Structures are given as structure tokens and as C-alpha cells.
Amino acid sequence: MILAIVQARYTSSRLPGKVLKPLLGRPMLEMQLERLRRSTLIDKIVIATSTDSSDNGIEDFCRKADIECFRGSLDDVLDRFFQAAKLFNPDHVVRITGDCPLIDPQLIDRMLSQYLTGHYDYFSNATEPTYPDGLDTEIFRFSALQKAWENADLPSEREHVTPYLHNHPEYFSLYSFKNDEDLSYMRWTVDEPEDFEFISKIYETLYPSNPRFSTDDVMQYLRDNSEVPAINQRFQRNEGYQKSLLADKKVELLKRLNIEKSLEMQRRAKDRIPGLSQLLSKRPDLYSYGVWPGYFSRAKGVEVWDLDGNRYIDMSIGGIGANVLGYADPDVDQAVREAINSGTSSSLNCPEEVELADLLCEIHPWAEKVRYARTGGEAMAVAVRIARAFTGRDKIAFCGYHGWHDWYLAANLGTENALGEHLLSGLEPAGVPKALAGTAFPFRYNRLGELEQILDVNKGEIAAIVMEPIRNEFPNPGFPEGVRRLASETGAVLITDEISAAFRMNTGGAHLVLGMEPDMAVFSKALGNGYPMAAIIGKSTVMEAAQKSFISSTNWTERIGPAAALATIKKHRQYDVGKHLMKIGQMIQEGWKNLFTKHGLSGHIGGIPPMSHFTFDHEKALVLKALFVQAMLEKGFLATTGFYAMFAHQEEHVKAYLDAVDQILPLLNEALGSSHPERFLVGQPAVSGFKRLN
Numbered sequence: 001m002i003l004a005i006v007q008a009r010y011t012s013s014r015l016p017g018k019v020l021k022p023l024l025g026r027p028m029l030e031m032q033l034e035r036l037r038r039s040t041l042i043d044k045i046v047i048a049t050s051t052d053s054s055d056n057g058i059e060d061f062c063r064k065a066d067i068e069c070f071r072g073s074l075d076d077v078l079d080r081f082f083q084a085a086k087l088f089n090p091d092h093v094v095r096i097t098g099d100c101p102l103i104d105p106q107l108i109d110r111m112l113s114q115y116l117t118g119h120y121d122y123f124s125n126a127t128e129p130t131y132p133d134g135l136d137t138e139i140f141r142f143s144a145l146q147k148a149w150e151n152a153d154l155p156s157e158r159e160h161v162t163p164y165l166h167n168h169p170e171y172f173s174l175y176s177f178k179n180d181e182d183l184s185y186m187r188w189t190v191d192e193p194e195d196f197e198f199i200s201k202i203y204e205t206l207y208p209s210n211p212r213f214s215t216d217d218v219m220q221y222l223r224d225n226s227e228v229p230a231i232n233q234r235f236q237r238n239e240g241y242q243k244s245l246l247a248d249k250k251v252e253l254l255k256r257l258n259i260e261k262s263l264e265m266q267r268r269a270k271d272r273i274p275g276l277s278q279l280l281s282k283r284p285d286l287y288s289y290g291v292w293p294g295y296f297s298r299a300k301g302v303e304v305w306d307l308d309g310n311r312y313i314d315m316s317i318g319g320i321g322a323n324v325l326g327y328a329d330p331d332v333d334q335a336v337r338e339a340i341n342s343g344t345s346s347s348l349n350c351p352e353e354v355e356l357a358d359l360l361c362e363i364h365p366w367a368e369k370v371r372y373a374r375t376g377g378e379a380m381a382v383a384v385r386i387a388r389a390f391t392g393r394d395k396i397a398f399c400g401y402h403g404w405h406d407w408y409l410a411a412n413l414g415t416e417n418a419l420g421e422h423l424l425s426g427l428e429p430a431g432v433p434k435a436l437a438g439t440a441f442p443f444r445y446n447r448l449g450e451l452e453q454i455l456d457v458n459k460g461e462i463a464a465i466v467m468e469p470i471r472n473e474f475p476n477p478g479f480p481e482g483v484r485r486l487a488s489e490t491g492a493v494l495i496t497d498e499i500s501a502a503f504r505m506n507t508g509g510a511h512l513v514l515g516m517e518p519d520m521a522v523f524s525k526a527l528g529n530g531y532p533m534a535a536i537i538g539k540s541t542v543m544e545a546a547q548k549s550f551i552s553s554t555n556w557t558e559r560i561g562p563a564a565a566l567a568t569i570k571k572h573r574q575y576d577v578g579k580h581l582m583k584i585g586q587m588i589q590e591g592w593k594n595l596f597t598k599h600g601l602s603g604h605i606g607g608i609p610p611m612s613h614f615t616f617d618h619e620k621a622l623v624l625k626a627l628f629v630q631a632m633l634e635k636g637f638l639a640t641t642g643f644y645a646m647f648a649h650q651e652e653h654v655k656a657y658l659d660a661v662d663q664i665l666p667l668l669n670e671a672l673g674s675s676h677p678e679r680f681l682v683g684q685p686a687v688s689g690f691k692r693l694n
Helices: 028-036 053-065 077-086 105-118 142-151 155-159 193-206 215-224 239-257 260-272 330-341 352-363 376-391 406-412 448-457 479-490 510-514 540-548 560-574 577-599 621-634 651-673
Strands: 002-007 044-050 068-072 092-097 122-124 138-141 174-176 296-300 303-306 311-314 369-373 395-399 440-442 462-467 493-497 520-523 534-538 603-606 611-616 642-644
Touching: 002 028, 002 077, 028 044, 028 053, 028 105, 028 193, 044 053, 044 077, 053 068, 068 077, 077 142, 077 155, 092 105, 092 142, 105 122, 105 138, 105 174, 138 142, 193 215, 239 621, 311 651, 330 560, 352 369, 352 534, 352 560, 369 376, 369 540, 376 406, 376 462, 376 493, 376 520, 376 534, 376 540, 395 406, 395 448, 406 440, 448 462, 448 479, 462 479, 479 493, 534 540, 560 577, 577 603, 577 611, 577 651, 611 621, 621 651
Parallel strands: 002 044, 002 092, 044 068, 122 174, 395 440, 395 462, 462 493, 493 520
Antiparallel strands: 092 138, 122 138, 296 303, 303 311, 369 534, 520 534, 603 611, 611 642
């Protein structure tokens, strides 16, 4: 028995409802079946559609047309096809897709005749196409179909039924049936509106006078009407199959990446932790959700191991800048172990906090007193509270990014996106008291006039001028001095936020390199090399105001943080770590610049060398970022568009990293050259700014 199975679905991303669209007042599928029934060798025809409710109309059509209809899996088309065939126990199967209304019954019979005399397992005119797209016919033994159903596992093999057969010539006897003339450039299938327009013109011209018109009749019509083939000539053959081949590559890449345990942990985290992570900068969707490992089992030096045991060289965010020496630095860890062995907390204070205060004031001679916290955001809140207590004023002028607390997010109350140019856009002030509106005013780096305007409009009301000493660019001549002058003239406390910048270019705050003298400075991140520690240092007159306000927390008195900070600072100073970080960062920036030029990619490179970053100059920059992340993971690197240098980074790490970048940039160019670069992604495009994680 020879069974013909016609695959037909109502939904189509490019042309919904195409199989039932009317040709001369009748469904296109009906016209195709009319032609198919003229085959003299096919014993039975069945329509195979899905169980999805969108295909109910196809079942109704089959009932009215008195033709068998089988409904099966929506996504696993191979299973749908096999189950449909199994019902009729055929010897041989002919596969036809329901978007080919010019299918040629005479061609099918010629192919069947040769197939039946040749003892083939698979016989097709589609694997090496020489006929117009739309005359595709595949013939195979039911036993071969069953073997494919049992063994196929790639997306393309499940979605397109026969790839497993022609992908395995070692198992099956294959034959490619070819035309005398190569007509594969012609497009007679229906996937796009233009395809349907093309088919309609043929039917409207040929069918009324000759319902049994042949392929030769179509060819003559097209020769006589040369403008008709141009209607749909721009579309590529087998675009759907090409998408499936990309899906195969994604499956294969995921197997190579081997991150199933890591992804499972992310799925668990989404159920339990709002936003998945405690830190926005560690959310996988900022890199490529579905690819970025997200969780680590251990870390040492510049090496990180994920939950699946994969080892990476970390050339990315370096613990968001916290691990300035490298992960699990032996000297810092030893100091922490000694602190643990001595007891980390008690009813009394630890002496290390006094020793650390002395060291911080020695490094920063303008400072006289110190208070502690354990995180950068809370330390900034402490500093702002002290400044308000000292001045008796409420309002803050600021430049840069300063954390998540109410005083900072108040800038976005009643505004569209005041914080948008200060590292993160889209920071919703939900939960911030509306009464704080009008208490925080941003000004941009190197824009002294903006600060002057804020101070002029709010005369005598600004408690503090808060700014990062440096992030993406060095200050213009006179800018730091101008800010200092305005603070002194208006009685505002000048606070430098050193949470990101400190210990990158020198041992201590970046303001020392830039010749700035603030009234207060705030440190965290690198201060403890990954152990929670933050310090607020300042002039005695300002810092004493802390005693006028209630600023107190139990865990600010534990021993681990100060012990880690002391060990970090001492090692940092001993080895002149800032000089090393500048050198490594400069090598990275120079490498990016050379490779972007070599591969013809347009982008922007910025940041101080130890905190470097680049951006792709393209409308789909976030797709390219995710593709960069994905490709570098496969090379064994945690890498994104930013780079925090660590003391553990050596020149050999930089060379290996840049060699890998050199190898993967052609992939980005290939993606850009396609119409849909996102199809190259296994995960999702990166996101920017602050967005809800669904």
C-alpha cells in the first residue's frame, strides 16, 4: 500500500490560514488535493494536522471533503506523521506539504515508478533540488519512517519529518531524483502573501479553461508573462528548514555548554527570589538569559566553576568590582580565617576597626574620622544622613550612580528618567515616599554649569554634593576644583563616592589621583576583596554629626569585614596593585580597539582602564552583546561588554582572551549580515537598564 500524507496546519507566522485561503472561491488545500488525486499509484490520502484548536477548521474541511484527517502533536511533526501512517500500516509513504497547490501528479507517479523498482529506503526530488520549490515530493518505506521516529532527536529532525533519513546514509539507501533542467530557482510554494498572489494569477488564468493544467502549462504561462515570477522571487527556498537547522545548532551548543544544573537553579530562583538575584548586575538577563550560567560552585584567582563543573576564565565583571585582588585571595582568606578562629563577634568591639580607621586616615591625610557599614548602598545612605545632620538641610545634588536607597531614587519621583544618564535607566521609584520628591537633583559629569544652576535654584538648601570622582571619563581641567569651590561657597558637604573607583588606579581613593579634597568619602566593593565591608571617612567636624543622628547596626561591629579590609589594603599597597590594574586594563582596551578595526565592527570603547567597557554601534546591540557572551562562554570565558581588572589577571589571560575575541567576531559579522541576528542566539538578547524579570 502506498499512503500519501499531506501536512497541513492553519497557523503560519508569515501567512496565517494559508491552506484554507480561497483560490477561485475554493480552499487552496482542496485545489491541491484535486491535483494529488490524479496520481494513479497512490492508494490513499490522509491529511495530518495538529490537535491545536487553531486546526479545528482543517478537520471540518476534511469532513466536508470526505478525506481522512489525523490530528497529532503540535510541535513534534515527525511523531504526528508517524502516528498518522501507523494507523494505515502502509508499505510506502509519500510526503507532501499542504502549501503546494501546483503539485504535479504525473511527476509523483514517475518518481514512484522508479522508487518501486529501485529498492530504495528514501527517494526525493527535494534534497538536491532541481524542480521548482512547490513540487517537492518525498517517498520512503514505512520501516524507515519508524526508525527515524525512534531515533531522531534534533529539532530539525522532529519538525521536518525526513532529515534523519537523509542525514544518515549509513542506515538508508537514498536516491535524489533530478530534473533535466535546473528549475530550483523558481518558487511555486505558498509561505508569503506574495506567494499566494503568484499562485492566484496562475489559477485565475489556467484553471477555468483547463482544471487539469500541467506543469508544462504553468511553465509556458510564466514564459509568456515574465513579470509574474518576479512577484515572489525575493524569498529564499526552505526558510523554515533553515530556521530548524539553526535550532539544531542551538541544541548542540547547549549540549557543549553543559549548563543544565545552572539553568535549573535559575528556574528555582525565579520561583523563590523576586528578580532572581539580590544584585541587578548579576541577573542573567543582563547578559543572555538561557546561556549565562548564573551561579558558581567555587572561584579562585581568575577562575570560576559553575554548578555543572565547567571552568571559566573570568574576563567580565570581577564580582562587580569587589574582588580587586582576585577570587579567594590566599592572604585575605588567611586573615579572615584567623578572625573566625578568634571569634567574629561578641559583646565587645573588635580592635581591627580602630586599626583600619588609622590605616584609612593615613592613606587619606585629609580625613580624620571613620564610620563603618557593610555594603556600598547603605554606606552612601549613612554619608548622606551625616551630611544632612551636619548642615541641617535636606536636599542633595549628585552626579553618578549611588545605590538603591530612598534618598537617591527620589530623583525619579515625578520625573521621566532623571537617573537615566547615571549608569542605569528605568529605575522606578516605587515604594519611595512621594514626600521626597524635589530633594535630589542630578547633574552630569564635567557639566559644572548644571551644578551651579541646582545650587542657584536651591540657595541655602543643599546639604551635600555627591559625586563619583571618575567612571567613564577623566575630569575636564577645572571641573574637580570647581565642584570643590561651589561646595565651600554654599556650605554643602562634598562627598566622593569611591565605591566603584577606589583601589583601581592607586591604593586608596581615585580622588587622590585627581587632586580632589572632599569632606567625606565612601568605600566598599574592593575594600574587602569580596568580603562585606564599607567605610565612610571624613573630616572631623562633619563626621561628628553622626552622633546627632541615630546611625547604628549590630553587624557593623563584626570582625570579618575589618580583618579582610586590612589584609586587602596592605597587599594592595605592597604590590602596587593599582599600577598592575591600569596596565591590564590598557591592554584590554587596546586589544578591543585593534580587533574592532580588524573585523570592521563599529563600537565605542570607554571607561578608565581597570573598569573598561565597549558598546556595539548597532540598532541590535543587545543581540550582539548576547551573542558575544554566548560565543565567549563556548571558548571558556565569562565575558561581556565590560571588564573589571583584578590583580590575579596576568598578561597570558589577556592574550588568550583577545585571541578568543578575534575568533568569535566573525560570527557577529555573520549575524549582522543576516536579516535576523537573534536567530544565532541560544539564549535571549541582553536587556538594558532596570526591568522586571518575568
